Amino acid sequence: xxxxxxxxxxxxxxxxxxxxxxxxxxxxxxxxxxxxxxxxxxxxxxxxxxxxxxxxxxxxxxxxxxxxxxxxxxxxxxxxxxxxxxxxxxxxxxxxxxxxxxxxxxxxxxxxxxxxxxxxxxxxxxxxxxxxxxxxxxxxxxxxxxxxxxxxxxxxxxxxxxxxxxxxxxxxxxxxxxxxxxxxxxxxxxxxxxxxxxxxxxxxxxxxxxxxxxxxxxxxxxxxxxxxxxxxxxxxxxxxxxxxxxxxxxxxxxxxxxxxxxxxxxxxxxxxxxxxxxxxxxxxxxxxxxxxxxxxxxxxxxxxxxxxxxxxxxxxxxxxxxxxx
Numbered sequence: 001x002x003x004x005x006x007x008x009x010x011x012x013x014x015x016x017x018x019x020x021x022x023x024x025x026x027x028x029x030x031x032x033x034x035x036x037x038x039x040x041x042x043x044x045x046x047x048x049x050x051x052x053x054x055x056x057x058x059x060x061x062x063x064x065x066x067x068x069x070x071x072x073x074x075x076x077x078x079x080x081x082x083x084x085x086x087x088x089x090x091x092x093x094x095x096x097x098x099x100x101x102x103x104x105x106x107x108x109x110x111x112x113x114x115x116x117x118x119x120x121x122x123x124x125x126x127x128x129x130x131x132x133x134x135x136x137x138x139x140x141x142x143x144x145x146x147x148x149x150x151x152x153x154x155x156x157x158x159x160x161x162x163x164x165x166x167x168x169x170x171x172x173x174x175x176x177x178x179x180x181x182x183x184x185x186x187x188x189x190x191x192x193x194x195x196x197x198x199x200x201x202x203x204x205x206x207x208x209x210x211x212x213x214x215x216x217x218x219x220x221x222x223x224x225x226x227x228x229x230x231x232x233x234x235x236x237x238x239x240x241x242x243x244x245x246x247x248x249x250x251x252x253x254x255x256x257x258x259x260x261x262x263x264x265x266x267x268x269x270x271x272x273x274x275x276x277x278x279x280x281x282x283x284x285x286x287x288x289x290x291x292x293x294x295x296x297x298x299x300x301x302x303x304x305x306x307x308x309x310x311x312x313x314x315x316x317x318x319x320x321x322x323x324x325x
Contacts, residue, residue, distance in 0.1 A: 021185055022183065022184045022185060024188075025183075025184035025185045025187065025188035026184040026188075028188045028191070028192075029184055029187045029188045029191050032191045032192075032195060033191055037049055037050050037061065037063055038174060039174075039178075040171050040174040040175045040178060041171065042171055043133060043137075043167070044126075044130050044133055044134055044137075044167060045130065045166065045167035045168075045170040045171050045174070046125075046170060046171070046174050047067040047134075048063040048067050048068070048069075048123070048124070049063050049065075049067060050062075050063060059095070059096035059097075060096075061093060062097075066138050067123075067134075067138070068119065068120060068121045068122075068123075068138070069091050069092075069097065069100075069120045069122065070097055070102075070119075070120055073117070073119060075138075075139070075141075075142045076142075077117075078115065078144065079115045079116060079117035079144065080114060080115060080116050080117065080144060080146035080147075081117055081119060081139075081142060081144055081145050081146055081147075081243075082105070082109075082116055082117065082118045082119065082146055082147045082148075082149070082320065083118075083119045083121050083135075083139065083145065083147070083148045083149070084101055084102050084105075084118070084119065084120055084121060084122065084148075084149050084151065085121045085122065085131055085135055085148060085149070085150050085151070085234075086121075086122045086123075086131065086150060086151035086152075086153070087122060087123060087124060087125065087126050087127075087131070087151075087153060087156070088122065088123075088124035088125060088303065089122065089151060089153050089250060089302055089303055089304065090102075090120065090121070090122030090151045091120065091122030091123065091124050092120070092122065092304070092309060093124060093303070094299045094303050094304070094305065095304075095305070095306050095309055097120075099306045099309055099310075100120055100122075100309055100313075101120070101151070101309055101312055101313045101316065102118045102119065102120035102313075103118075103120070103313075104309065104310060104313035104314070104317070105118050105313050105316060105317050105320065106118035108313075108314075108317050109317070109320070116146070121134070121135065121138065121139075122151075127156065127158045127162075127163040127166070128150075128156050128157075128158070128163075128227060128230045128231070129158070129160045129163035129164070129226070129230055130163060130167065131150070131230075131234075132230050132233055132234050135148075135234060135237065136237060139237075139241075140237075142241060143241055143242070144241075144242075145238055145241040145242065145243030146243055146244070147243060147244050147246065147320065147323065148234070148238045148243055148244070148245050148246070149246050149247070149248050149283070149316060150231075150234065150245070150246070150247045150248065151247075151248045151250050151285075151312075152247055152248065152249050152250060152271065153250050153252070153302055154211050154212075154214040154215045154250075154251075154252045154267070154302070155211065155214055155302070156227070157214075157219045157220075157223050157224060157227045157267070158223055158226075158227075159220065159222045159223040159226045160226040160230070161222070161226075162223070201300070201301075202299065202300035202301070204301075205257065207301050208252070208253055208254040208257050208258070208301050209254060209257075209258060210301075211252035211253070211254050211301045211302060212252055212254025212255065212257070212258045212259075213254075214252070214267070215251075215252070215265040215266065215267040215268060216265060216266050216267070217266060217267075218266060218267075218270070219267065219270075224270075228274055231247070231274075231275075231278075231280065232278060235278070235280055244281065244323070245280060245281075246280065246281040246282070246283055246319070247271065247275060247280060247281070247282055247283065248283040248285045248312070248316060249268050249271065249272075249282065249283070249284055249285055249286045250285055250286060250289070250302075250312065251263075251265075251285075251286035251289050251290060252301055252302050253295050253297075253298040253300070253301050253302070254301065255286070255289075255290055256290075256294055256295040257295070259290070263286065263287060263290045263291075265286070268284075268286065272284070283315070283316060283319050285312055285315050285316065288311055288312070288314075288315040289308065289311050289312065292311045293307070293311075297311055
């Protein structure tokens with residue numbers, strides 16, 4: 001009888017320990033990676049929805065019913081729409097809404113007589129091919145587009161074929177993850193390792209070199225051809241709605257480590273030449289970033305800090321003001 005009681009006690013203690021461990025793991029994981037805003041999408045790979053706390057940055061990432069960052073937007077009202085498109089750099093995941101490119105520009109234009117609405121259509125992790133598809137899905141029926149600014153980052157040149165493969169693989173993985181259950185203890189361990197990996201990567205000089213080299217070498221012919229075609233397709237969509245399409249060139253942090261006083265870039269020059277030939281306005285934002293300080297404008301190899309967002313937003317706003325004259 002005593003042996004049976006001991007076994008029951010040990011079993012009860014083990015169960016309680018596991019439950020407590022799961023509880024603490026759930027609390028830790030939820031604080032680091034709160035409920036995912038990523039929803040599987042067969043066409044785009046994933047879309048964004050809902051809201052979550054962003055660990056380490058002290059702000060809330062929220063997404064509206066259109067799948068873009070911020071509060072709800074009425075696309076049919078009479079305001080002039082200024083849409084900033086791009087990836088996670090445009091989204092500004094490292095800063096609060098009011099400190100992003102779009103948030104700062106929106107605040108600056110509030111004093112204008114005309115009614116402008118600045119929309120943050122940055123999609124974390126998207127290629128230009130995905131950005132084109134998302135833009136068409138969201139803004140196809142918007143007739144009051146005033147300006148669309150695409151913020152180019154050094155890792156944006158990808159072939160459509162590779163983009164489609166990424167979409168397919170990511171969709172399957174996200175679909176699988178949305179159904180799969182695993183113990184919170186293992187998820188917590190994974191989250192801890194992931195945070196450490198991100199911190200190491202953010203400080204990695206090798207990855208800075210990788211990002212820098214992306215704009216210092218001629219891209220693959222297929223990727224470059226698809227990139228140009230995607231730009232033209234977005235330009236045509238915008239102009240068919242009466243708007244103006246522009247491209248803003250953003251530098252990687254490696255500019256400050258490897259540029260050695262030279263702000264020239266092979267890829268930037270190729271883009272500028274292509275845009276001149278196709279009547280696309282280029283905003284050479286990288287020059288403003290390069291001449292406005294140092295690497296403190298970045299939080300990692302590509303994403304901007306509040307200082308960097310301010311630099312870029314002020315430069316873009318100057319161009320917007322010039323366009324109005």
